[in-house]
Amino acid sequence: MADGIESNNRDLLERLHRSFEGPFTPADAASVLSLEKPRARRLLAYLASRGWLSRVRRGLYTTVPLGATSPSDWREDPWIVAASTFAPCYIGGWSACENWGLTEQVFRDIVVITARAVRSTKQTVQGTPFLIKQRAEELHFGTKTVWRNRQRVLVSDPSRTVADILDDPSLGGGIRHITEVIGEYLDGEHRDTGTLLKYLERQGNRTAFKRLGYILETMRREPEFAELCRERISTGLSALDPSVKRKGTISKRWNLRVNVGLDAS
Numbered sequence: 001m002a003d004g005i006e007s008n009n010r011d012l013l014e015r016l017h018r019s020f021e022g023p024f025t026p027a028d029a030a031s032v033l034s035l036e037k038p039r040a041r042r043l044l045a046y047l048a049s050r051g052w053l054s055r056v057r058r059g060l061y062t063t064v065p066l067g068a069t070s071p072s073d074w075r076e077d078p079w080i081v082a083a084s085t086f087a088p089c090y091i092g093g094w095s096a097c098e099n100w101g102l103t104e105q106v107f108r109d110i111v112v113i114t115a116r117a118v119r120s121t122k123q124t125v126q127g128t129p130f131l132i133k134q135r136a137e138e139l140h141f142g143t144k145t146v147w148r149n150r151q152r153v154l155v156s157d158p159s160r161t162v163a164d165i166l167d168d169p170s171l172g173g174g175i176r177h178i179t180e181v182i183g184e185y186l187d188g189e190h191r192d193t194g195t196l197l198k199y200l201e202r203q204g205n206r207t208a209f210k211r212l213g214y215i216l217e218t219m220r221r222e223p224e225f226a227e228l229c230r231e232r233i234s235t236g237l238s239a240l241d242p243s244v245k246r247k248g249t250i251s252k253r254w255n256l257r258v259n260v261g262l263d264a265s
């Protein structure tokens with residue numbers, strides 16, 4: 001890969017490979033290469049322009065595997081990109097559902113929950129679309145560390161994943177898909193209704209209790225758990241799925257505007 005690169009820059013490139021297993025900034029490079037930041041910034045831009053590094057976004061680079069057959073087309077693992085680009089953050093929503101086997105659907109976008117202020121909730125980095133939800137860092141609880149190419153990435157644990165998509169159904173692919181996810185959660189190895197209840201309480205959105213309780217009753221499952229949810233609902237009227245503009249009927253029992261029909265099977 002490094003054919004045509006002068007020996008001094010080749011040595012610096014090899015040091016970058018030894019020092020970083022994930023994305024890094026010019027400041028990071030300046031530190032490990034003992035260079036002034038402007039010099040490091042120019043060096044990284046030069047190496048990226050020649051295909052010896054990959055530019056993740058402005059001010060963030062990653063090394064390209066030495067054996068890459070087409071360095072200019074090489075892309076870093078999207079989860080690793082997210083962990084560096086949107087830190088502090090965790091992978092959540094339908095992406096976490098896929099990780100834990102709670103859905104068989106495959107989504108193109110990666111859902112990221114971040115404490116960082118973002119200009120847009122939809123961004124594309126290295127060709128991968130990301131759906132971004134901003135949430136205060138003190139609410140980044142209920143996560144697990146997973147390894148992606150020897151890099152640590154945080155992902156919401158199964159119970160937190162369910163709590164998140166009940167809080168914001170747009171992160172779970174809509175309320176119908178969320179109903180399927182809840183069925184998988186209740187039947188599978190990750191079932192932990194006590195932890196789910198605790199997470200929902202800690203999130204503080206009582207509409208999530210309405211959605212879960214209504215879904216459980218519609219599925220004709222877990223009557224005792226549904227009743228625990230009903231004890232925690234708020235008095236105001238909420239939408240079952242806020243992303244759907246249809247008015248629908250009103251469930252007085254759950255203070256919900258049922259704007260999406262659910263399969264009771």
